[in-house]
Every structure is written in structure tokens, then in C-alpha cells.
Amino acid sequence: MKIVAAAVVTIAALSAASPAFAQSAPPTREQRDLRYQIGMMEGVLEKAVEHGAAVVREHLQRVMPADMLLSQPPRVRGVRLEGYGVVFDIDVPTLQSTSIWSLQTLDQNNLGLESAMNEVRAHVNASGDTNLKQALQRIELAVPLPTLVNTQGAPAAPPRQTTGSALAANDTPQADSAPDPIVANPGEAYHTQIQDALMEAMLDHSRGLGINPDERLTVIAGGVDIQPLAGLDSDGYMAVISIKGSDLADFLANRISHDEARQRIQVKLF
Secondary structure, three states, X not given: OHHHHHHHHHHHHHHOOOHHHHOOOOOOHHHHHHHHHHHHHHHHHHHHHHHHHHHHHHXXXXXXXXXEEEOOOXXXXXXXXXXXXXXXXXXXXXXXXXXXXXHHHHHXXXXXHHHHHHHHHHHHHHHOOHHHHHHHHHHHHHOOHHHOOOOOXXXXXXXXXOOOOOOOOOOOOOOOOOOOHHHHOXXXXXXXXXXXXXXXXXXXXXXXXXXXXXXXXXXXXXXXXXXOOOOEOOOOOEEEEEEEHHHHHHHHOOOOOHHHHHHHOEEEEO
């Protein structure tokens, strides 16, 4: 971890270096080529973060119609460290939703949105009135967000699904259906999808970096939003994803399979 921490400090120092220092020694062709390859990889990793966010966003929008946008573009900075390898530092933005934010704000103000819905459900179920049940089902389908966010921040059951053009009284969730992992914990799913996309990018697009067998390729992904709007917060999240140069060389030379290479990637969460 000392090397990883030093890498972050080095990247920050290089970003803040003065133009006079940067121009003191003209880069060699080898250095220019490496900077080009690192720049290319920076773009690939940015796209990987955006892809991971898109997977979660598209999945959630199927059960929660709402606009979800990244709070800011992901930012990637890479540097080669002599004796270690290549390190990339990634700012992972929050996936924001104004609808989630509105509901969370209501609950934080003790307006009891979820508890009120529970009371309505209990009253309707106790009444035994089929028309009231159908009316409540229409409301839940039209406004499905309360079924995803409650006052404790834990996900509830997904909204009922219709079986035809009109709602039937027996349109209830299947008791034996497996819980949707993305809906059950969207924050964890968001980070998992991004980690998965980053690992794929490390394996498939790192050939030009020239990682030696005794070096490592490391990606440090962390949240950056201090006061996120709402939804899937990345603040405080950090993942260190690393693979040995020898394992990477074995994969690129087809000596090990893709699955074997994935298993050799080390992921540490902080």
C-alpha cells in the first residue's frame, strides 16, 4: 500500500507541476510513445467507468423511470513508476437521480413517505375491496419509486407487474422469484459494475503499456463527490485493482484463459 500511496502522491504532483519544469528536459521518442499509450489507456478507463454506470442506470430505469446522470465526467490520470509499473488514478463520479433525491429529502424531513404508503396498503388490504386494491396497484405502478427507497435506506419489493392491458386483482409479486441484486443494493451494484468494466479494460487494452513481467498494472478508483445530489454515492469509496506483469504477459500470449487472468487480478476495497 505504501507504493500505491506514493503513486497517488506522484500523480498529483505531476498534475500540479509548473510548465517550466515540464519543459526543462525534452522527452525522448520512447517517452513520447509511452505517454501516448498511457493517454490512450486513460481514455479506455474513462469509457469503462461510463459503461459500468450505464449498465446500472439502464437496469434501474426499467423499474424506476427517472433521469440518472453522472455527477461529472470520470477523470483518469496515469503515470509510470520506475521499479513498480504503471498506475492509473480514477475519480469515480456519483450516479445521480433527482427522483431518488426528492424522496430521500422527504424522508429526511420526517414526512414519512414510506410509512404513509404502508398504512394505506394495510387499510386497503383490510377492507377487502377489490376496486380499492386495483386503484392502489395503479398508483404503485405509476409512481414506483417508493418501492425502491424507504426511510431506512433499504430497498423494498419491486413494483407489481401487469398481466394484460388492465390490472387484475391477483397481480402480486411472485414469492419464489429471486431478488434482483441491482435493485436490492444499487450502490454496491454500481461499484461492482465499474470494477468489472475496469478489469476487462486492464486485460484487453493494456498491451501498449509495455508492462514488464516483474512490474504491475494498478488502477486506483475512488469517489470524489463531497456533497452528492443523491442516489448511488461514490464518496468514500476506493478500490485498488492490480495485476502482475507476468500474469498479464501470460494472458496476452494466450498461455492462460480470460477467466484465469480475471482470477489473478487482485482487488482491495477501502
